[in-house]
Structure formats: C-alpha cells, structure tokens
Amino acid sequence: MNPKHRTPGPALVAALTALLLAATGCSSKADGGKSSDGAGADGVKSGPGVTADTIRLGALTDLTGPYATLGKSIVQAQKMWADETNAAGGICDRKIEIVVKDHGYDVQKAVTAYADISPDVVALPQVIGSPVVAALLDDIERDRLLTFPQAWAASLLGKDSVQVVGTTYDVDMIAAVDFLTRAKGLAKGATIGHVYFEGDYGSNALEGSTYAAEKAGLKVVGQKIKATDTDLSAQVTALQKAGVKAVLISAGPAQTASLVGVAASRGLKVPVVSSAPGFAPQLMKTPAAPALTAMLNVVSAAPAVSSDLPGVRRMVAAYEKKFPGSQVDAGVLSGYNAAQLLGADLKKACAAGSLARADVVKAHRSQKSADTGLGSPQDFSDVAKPAALSTYVLKPDAKAAGGLAGVEDAHTAPGVEEYLSGRS
Known part of the structure; x- marks a missing residue:
C-alpha cells in the first residue's frame, strides 16, 4: 500500500x-x-x-x-x-x-x-x-x-x-495483545491471527503484534491482504486451520466487517481487535453488526466520540x-x-x-504537553517517538454516538516503553 x-x-x-518561490520570496x-x-x-x-x-x-x-x-x-x-x-x-x-x-x-x-x-x-x-x-x-x-x-x-x-x-500502529497492536491476554483470557502458547494491509500500515502493525506476542509467549499467524480485498473468506479459512484463539486486524472498515462476519458465520467466534482505521459507524447498519458487537474491540489513541x-x-x-x-x-x-x-x-x-x-x-x-481536552496530552518535543503512548479500548455500540462506547480509559500497555527504547 x-x-x-x-x-x-x-x-x-x-x-x-x-526554487522559484525561494528566488522570488513570495507566493505566486x-x-x-x-x-x-x-x-x-x-x-x-x-x-x-x-x-x-x-x-x-x-x-x-x-x-x-x-x-x-x-x-x-x-x-x-x-x-x-x-x-x-x-x-x-x-x-x-x-x-x-x-x-x-x-x-x-x-x-x-x-x-x-x-x-x-x-x-x-x-x-x-x-x-x-x-x-x-x-x-x-x-x-x-x-x-x-x-x-x-x-x-x-x-x-x-x-x-x-x-x-x-x-x-503509532505498532504501539496500538502491543496494547491489543495486552488486552487479549489481560481481559480476554488468552493464555501462553495460544495462536493469534493478524490480518493486515500490505504497506506501512500493516507492516508497522505486525511489528507491534509480533513483539508483544513473543513477550507473552504467543504465536502470530499473519495474513497479508490488499486494500482492494473485501472478501476475507480465504483468510478466515486459513486462520481456522491454524487454530487461532483471537484475531488482530489492521485494515479498513470493509475488511473488518468481512473478517468478523465470515468468522462468526463459520463458528470462529473468537475475540477480534482492530486499530481505529478499521472501524466506521456505518458498519453498525450492515448485516455484520451483530457479530461486530459480540466479537470486536477497537484500540485507539483517541476516546470514543460518545465519551463523557x-x-x-x-x-x-x-x-x-x-x-x-x-x-x-x-x-x-x-x-x-x-x-x-x-x-x-x-x-x-x-x-x-x-x-x-x-x-x-x-x-x-516546543509543545511538551499539548492538551485540547479531546484525549491524552501530546508531547511533540521528540521527533523520533510517538506523541502519546496511551490507548483506549472501545467496543461497537449501535446506540452510541460514533458507533463506539468506551471499555477502558487511556493507559500505557506494559512493554510499550521497552519496545520503543529498543527500536530507537
């Protein structure tokens, strides 16, 4: 991508x-x-x-x-x-x-x-x-x-x-793996799937999930897809054969809906965690809505728009x-x-x-704690690090503004700072 x-x-x-603008010193x-x-x-x-x-x-x-x-x-x-x-x-x-x-x-x-x-x-x-x-x-x-x-x-x-x-996407996926082990009972030795877009979005997300899974004693089975792939039946089949106990997805809303809908219809009713770009409130008006409500959580640096x-x-x-x-x-x-x-x-x-x-x-x-009141404060002083490390966990809710409701308030997942230190 x-x-x-x-x-x-x-x-x-x-x-x-x-160059022309630099020479003239003005807008053309x-x-x-x-x-x-x-x-x-x-x-x-x-x-x-x-x-x-x-x-x-x-x-x-x-x-x-x-x-x-x-x-x-x-x-x-x-x-x-x-x-x-x-x-x-x-x-x-x-x-x-x-x-x-x-x-x-x-x-x-x-x-x-x-x-x-x-x-x-x-x-x-x-x-x-x-x-x-x-x-x-x-x-x-x-x-x-x-x-x-x-x-x-x-x-x-x-x-x-x-x-x-x-x-960044890798930090989100570290938080996603933490949520699965802490809140969804994923045990050491389990296999998780990760469906991801080709390109920087997906590859960066996979870096985070791979790191977190290794630390947690989990195995990751990756499924790379294109942005034009909207039927994930083949990916669901592969994940079922691999015996996954949970699935991460780093793609768009159409892919999330297909993954969750097909998995539910085939009996693969396991927790699914998406990053924020993988969800849109319009999904709650599709046939996949019941499965999304039952199976999906969203990890996001921003709170839900239904937040108080x-x-x-x-x-x-x-x-x-x-x-x-x-x-x-x-x-x-x-x-x-x-x-x-x-x-x-x-x-x-x-x-x-x-x-x-x-x-x-x-x-x-020069802004080290920029706070708009719309989520976590941001530190812009270090160009090499994400501006924030904390993530919220949200869940689909057709009655909530924006189609998402809060599950967990912003917090920094264990291992994030160690991961970033090792990357720098």
Whole structure:
C-alpha cells in the first residue's frame, strides 16, 4: 500500500516551484503576491500562506476514494474549527482559511495536488493516507511545512515537520495483545491471527503484534491482504486451520466487517481487535453488526466520540448543530483535535513574533504537553517517538454516538516503553 518509488514528473514540478518561490520570496498565486517573508505592520514576520489578514492552511484529503467518509468528517470538523476561530477574532488578528484538495487516495494525484497547494499554505492540518504522506515526506521536510497526517505508521516519525498525533500502529497492536491476554483470557502458547494491509500500515502493525506476542509467549499467524480485498473468506479459512484463539486486524472498515462476519458465520467466534482505521459507524447498519458487537474491540489513541469528556461533548454538540444529519465519527474527533493543536502552534508562533513556516514548526516542537481536552496530552518535543503512548479500548455500540462506547480509559500497555527504547 506504500510505494517506495516516486513519480519524477510532479516531484520535479514541486521542486522547481519551491526554487522559484525561494528566488522570488513570495507566493505566486492567491493574494497577488501579498505574502512575504518580511515583518508586517504588526511586527509579525510572515511567509508563504500568511498575509496581513489571512492564514491559509491546506488539506490533502480523500473525498472520492476508500476513505471518503473519513475525509468528509475531517474536512467538516476542521472547517468548523476555522469558523469558530474566526468568529472569536482569528489567530494573530488574521482569519483562517482552509484550502481542500481531494486526491481520492491516489498517490499520483496527491503529489500533483501538493505541488499546486504547497506554495500558498503555511501548514497542512490534514493529509490522509500513509502511502500519500510517505510519497511527500521529502517535499514536506524541504518546505518546512508543518503537517498532521491522518496516518499513524512509525515510518512517518523522525521528520521535524511531520507530526503523527497520538500513537503509532505498532504501539496500538502491543496494547491489543495486552488486552487479549489481560481481559480476554488468552493464555501462553495460544495462536493469534493478524490480518493486515500490505504497506506501512500493516507492516508497522505486525511489528507491534509480533513483539508483544513473543513477550507473552504467543504465536502470530499473519495474513497479508490488499486494500482492494473485501472478501476475507480465504483468510478466515486459513486462520481456522491454524487454530487461532483471537484475531488482530489492521485494515479498513470493509475488511473488518468481512473478517468478523465470515468468522462468526463459520463458528470462529473468537475475540477480534482492530486499530481505529478499521472501524466506521456505518458498519453498525450492515448485516455484520451483530457479530461486530459480540466479537470486536477497537484500540485507539483517541476516546470514543460518545465519551463523557467535556471537550468531546462540546465538540459533538457543536458538530451536530453545524452539520445536522452528518454522522459524528472518529474522523470528526481526529480532525478537530489536529486543527486545535495546529491552532495552538500558530498562536505560540505569533506570540514569538513570526508565522514563517520554520518558526511554526519550532513553536510546535516546543509543545511538551499539548492538551485540547479531546484525549491524552501530546508531547511533540521528540521527533523520533510517538506523541502519546496511551490507548483506549472501545467496543461497537449501535446506540452510541460514533458507533463506539468506551471499555477502558487511556493507559500505557506494559512493554510499550521497552519496545520503543529498543527500536530507537
């Protein structure tokens, strides 16, 4: 799912565009070149994406591909944040504008969209997809463009300008194995299955499950699948033959529904644990809903949107008012949280006298306990480590907002810190 090569055409265009901008010192598009690298009348240094009255942000999202539902939720949540922020006077006496580009989960389209949007934004509060972010990593770092991926592969760590919010997939799977042994009675010597997407998402998740299983005396049987695989009958057959006592899945909602539904129909009624991208509330309106309710748990760095946390309740109420009829899901929480975190970075950069890209990144990396009230505090000071180590355990609930209810509050699973120390 994560191509390692880059298509040279758009990348070259992006590089030439960046060189041209560096030479001219101003944006070539919106605002007729009013954005500059000098200090404005208010004494605040600006740069690409910043004018005397506007801060422009960008979103590279999926509105027409496999994660279109997620993309819509994140876009609407971040627009809601921008509207709320502007109604309160903006940031640094400037209004927030978010420019949205749909890549349809196509890496080539995303590279082209980045080349188009990057000269005129100061940060990217949303980029959907591990393969998309991986293809853009070098460009993002070169452009010093603070970016919040809606992707959680550990391979995205280590870049000053790229911020994975919350945990990474491997940390989630360590927590999943801990939950299975602690709460589901999985005993030493048992075999667990792990169904995972090819690419960074799945391979990173498998690293975590393999590590945790070895520590717990368990055996992992892996089943690699493609993002286009939506019938997991063959995988269920293989897992049954292997005698698995539980299954982990690191894939999308369609794959989770197929896995759980087929397993239940064939009598493989074992606990299944998914990472957050593997669930969507729409699944609770499918024939797989009873099996999901009975068998599935979700490990997530974020709480359920049905949480009683005051910040989450306020966000849900505001979203339902602004977008009546729209499903409130994990994408809403994730998108709104990322936007609030970026807003705090922009405010801190403004207070320090500069909204230039490098200074926004500097302000971000100085945040050691960023807390939006939407989950665990985040430490952004170490680029090589996940911003948070704690995970929640959730379960499907058709009556709950977002289709999930809380099972366990955020906590750091045993072995996580040791695993990360050994990886560094």
